[in-house]
Amino acid sequence: MLLTLLMCAYGFQAPGMGPSLEEQRARQMEVLQEDAREAGKIYSKMMMEGMDADLLTQLGNEFIKAAKPVQARRCFEQALKQKANHPEAINGKTKSEERLAFLNGRMEEFTKRMTKEQNYQYGCRSAAILFHMGYTDQSLDLLEDLERQFGSIGEITSMERTFVEGNKLRYDLMRRTANEFGRNVQSGKLDPALIKLGELTFLGLGEIPFDPYIDLLKKQFPDKLDGARLKKVLNFLAPEEA
Numbered sequence: 001m002l003l004t005l006l007m008c009a010y011g012f013q014a015p016g017m018g019p020s021l022e023e024q025r026a027r028q029m030e031v032l033q034e035d036a037r038e039a040g041k042i043y044s045k046m047m048m049e050g051m052d053a054d055l056l057t058q059l060g061n062e063f064i065k066a067a068k069p070v071q072a073r074r075c076f077e078q079a080l081k082q083k084a085n086h087p088e089a090i091n092g093k094t095k096s097e098e099r100l101a102f103l104n105g106r107m108e109e110f111t112k113r114m115t116k117e118q119n120y121q122y123g124c125r126s127a128a129i130l131f132h133m134g135y136t137d138q139s140l141d142l143l144e145d146l147e148r149q150f151g152s153i154g155e156i157t158s159m160e161r162t163f164v165e166g167n168k169l170r171y172d173l174m175r176r177t178a179n180e181f182g183r184n185v186q187s188g189k190l191d192p193a194l195i196k197l198g199e200l201t202f203l204g205l206g207e208i209p210f211d212p213y214i215d216l217l218k219k220q221f222p223d224k225l226d227g228a229r230l231k232k233v234l235n236f237l238a239p240e241e242a
Contacts, residue, residue, distance in 0.1 A: 025169070032173050035066040036199040043198025044191065046233045047225070053083035060092045062202070068134055069099040071205060071237055078236065103129050120150040124159055134205045136167045174203050181213070185220050193217070197234075206237040 039062040046055050060075030076093035079086055107126045114122035123146045131139035143160050147153070177200045184193035197213055214230045 028166070028169055029173060032170060032203065035062070036173075036177070036202045038062055039066075039202035040195045040197075040199035043201050043233065044194035047194050047198070047230055050229060051078065051082075051233060051236070053079040053086045053089060056082070057086060057089045057092060060089070060096070064092065064096060064099075066202075067132055068205070069096040069103070070133060072096040073100065074237060103133065120146050120153060120156060124155060127159060127163075131163050131166065136163060139163055170203060174200055174208075177203065182216075185216055188220065190221050190224060201234055201237075206235075210234040 039059060042055055042059045042062065046059075049055070056075045056079035060072045060079065063069070063072035063075060073093060073096035076089045076096060079089035080093065083089070107129055110122040110126045113119065123142060127139040127142045127146075130136075130142065140160060140163055143156055143163070146156050150156070177196050181193055181196035181200060184190075184196060194217075197217075200208065200213075201210075210231070214227060214234070217225055217230065218227050
């Protein structure tokens with residue numbers, strides 16, 4: 001969904017058709033916020049109650065909805081370590097693995113066809129898969145490789161612009177969310193602060209150093225939070241290589 005919106009906005013839509021660039025950016029931001037909203041609530045419960053199998057499964061389902069099967073699979077795996085016969089976690093793990101196998105298979109196929117047919121468009125398709133899965137750096141690296149191999153091509157350049165802008169939108173929302181977290185902490189509003197921190201965690205895909213956030217929470221709410229639990233919840237999704 002998000003990638004489709006981005007591609008329409010940044011170089012893949014005929015001029016004069018569809019909503020304005022500003023409207024599309026606003027819709028893209030809405031999609032990111034929608035993806036993060038429910039996940040933030042789940043993360044906040046984990047920070048207060050711990051990472052039980054039900055909450056991990058719920059979080060995995062949110063990553064599935066956001067088309068992030070790598071993170072989803074890790075949530076389901078963690079849930080099954082706690083409750084091996086959890087039916088929804090078993091089902092979710094199967095779905096995420098099937099999705100990953102499909103996407104990896106498609107990328108392998110695209111690589112072979114690009115080599116055989118010397119057609120850069122197959123490489124662009126692989127780059128789109130990587131970007132949508134959250135591997136922005138790898139997707140941009142692939143596009144740079146395509147430019148070195150095939151030269152400067154408008155479609156590749158437009159896709160690079162799309163990915164850079166999409167990542168900028170995500171970081172803009174992360175900054176906004178971090179600011180809202182800070183305001184809630186300063187106002188002594190623990191529950192809203194934890195929800196915002198959960199949204200930030202979801203958007204960050206394991207990339208954010210969370211120690212400053214944890215220190216701020218412990219300072220403001222010294223008797224209400226378990227520091228070790230916070231670290232475990234916020235850091236269990238370290239980034240993986242594609």
